Amino acid sequence: MDAQSPSNDSQGNAEGNAGLDEPKKMTREDWRKKKELEEQRKLGNAPAEVDEEGKDINPHIPQYISSVPWYIDPSKRPTLKHQRPQFEIQEEFSAIGEWYKRGVQENNVTTKYRKGACENCGAMTHKKKDCLERPRKVGAKFTGTRIAPDEHSQIQLHLDYDGKRDRWNGYDPEEHQRIVEEYAKVDLAKRTLKAHKLQDELASGKLDQSEREHDSEDEDEDKYADDIDMPGQNFDSKRRITVRNLRIREDTAKYLRNLDPNSAYYDPKTRAMRENPYSSTGMNPDEVGYAGDNFARYSGDTITMAQTQMFAWEAYERGSEAHLQADPTKLELLHRSFKVKKEDFKEQQRESILERYGGQEHLDAPPRELLLAQTEDYVEYSRHGAVLKGLEKAIARSKYEEDVLINNHTCIWGSYWQDGFWGYKCCHSMVKQSYCTGDTGIGISNAECVPFEDGMDQPQEEEEEEPKTLPQMHQEKMKEKKKKKKRRKNNKNNKNKKPVSDSSDSEDEEKKKEKLNKALEAEDKRVKHVEAMMQVDERKRPYHSLQEVKAPTEEEMEAFRMKRCRPDDPMASFLGQ
Secondary structure, eight states, X not given: OTTHHHHHHHHHHHHHHHHHSOOOOOOHHHHHHHHHHHHHHHHTSSOOEEOTTSOEEOTTSOHHXXXXXXXXXXXXXXXXXXXXXXXSSOOOOOOTTOOOOOSOOSSOOOSSOOTTSOTTTOOSSSOGGGOOSOXXXXXXXXXXXXXXXXXXXXXXXXXOHXXXXXXXXXXXXXXXXXXXXXXXXXXHHHHHHHHHHHHHHHHHTOSOHHHHSSOGGGOOTTSSGGGSOOTTTOOOGGGOOOSOOOOOTTSOOGGGSOOOTTSSXXXXXXXXXXXXXXXXXXXXXXXXXXXXXHHHHTSTHHHHHHHHHHHHHHHHHTTOOOOTTTOHHHHHHHHHHHHHHHHHHHHHHHHHHHHHHOOXXXXXXXXXXXXXXXXXOOOEEOTTSOEEESOOOOOOOOSSOOSOOOTTOSSOTTSEEETTEXXXXXXXXXXXXXXXXXXXXXXSOOTTOOOHHHHHHSOOOSSOXXXXXXXXXXXXXXXXXXXXXXXXXXXXXXXXXXXXXXXXXXXXXXXXXXXXXXXXXXHHHHHHHHHHHHHSOGGGSOTTTTOOOSOOOHHHHHHHHHHSOOTTOTTGGGTTO
């Protein structure tokens, strides 16, 4: 060992000197020698490396720890200095108890304006442009009154690692004591109100002697844990499932049982479908293969348990000491007695209603299913289910009242018609809302009878004139016009004392013929225009192309009558030739 140590030391110094030079690419022989030296150092046959302080470096330290980063020591000397804490920069941190001061005034409030202070409020710690007070009409520089105190110059705290992460740094324990005192006052007020309430109930006689001896301190709001909504416990039982629903691959998926989007909700995360997917189809849950995840959950004694829990809650709200987990036997007995009393009360109420109003015979009737299942009507059906005979077709009824008879009539209004008037068939009366006279009214001749409504509006005519044709009406109008014109001309001639010429009638007829010819030509144009418009596509017709605005004259009406097509005319086919 002693003989080998100089050679090893010389090798270590050579490596240290080589490390100071620029890094060079090692040959294969150098790399092999380096690895052999590391193995000898680990076995203890060679001395360990020494850093700049003369301390040995453990050869078993991994390379990624012992190697120095390039940005710390580019000389690549063997050292572990980069792994030790550096105490070159000594920073002074604030103590844990130090915190920002709030509402502290260092100096007393001055009453005299100082030179260099704020012109608005008079404080020395800021200028007028930085003042946060409301701008005064006359500043403190000129008035010398109401000078504001100087702000506290807060020192910026320099906290260390622990101080920055201290949640309670700056907390005042006296604030918690104030909150405790506030809650104590509220609790005392609640107890006082409860004591007054108990005294009022005792005075009214609502409480028994046993309840009077009950200590009011035990009746705390937090007596039962059910009254408090614990974190994570306020949930709906239908929406909560704890077991992952894994299905066999050969089974039908739950979301494929009913493709209606408004059917039962399917949760893809838990693969759960709580409700029955066939509920919207009206199928019986006992007949379907899958009725939802809650089908098994709400079967058996689960429903009874839920009803018992509901009864316990309602009883507790009404003042009864009943709890499902604390005293289940007492709760079960209370529930049974409650059911018996409820049935007795319903039976007494039913008997009192029947005794007062009657109707027992309707309750003793056979069941409705038995009444509707059998009938004595004879009906024959075919093998396809069609009705052969025995079942008459139902008469269609309207939404209006039918067969309503008034004023002793046996028939409705409108059952009799004669000479264009409606009446009653039972008495042949043509007057609506009249009283029925029976066979006596039929014996009387009602030929000249006029309905009451029409007789009030129009005078009764003794003789009906025959309707006149259009040519006759036109001729009468022309004659009346000629008479009027002759009268006017005679009156003018009598005034002017001039002889009347016979050529006036012939001139009027010529003018009429000219107007009629013009109207015939216009009618031809109108008919051609209508025919042309009818051939055009209706989406391309101009607006109001088939309508006229002005009223037609007499000549235009006459031309229309002359030109219109009469299909029953035997010569209609020759008009176009």
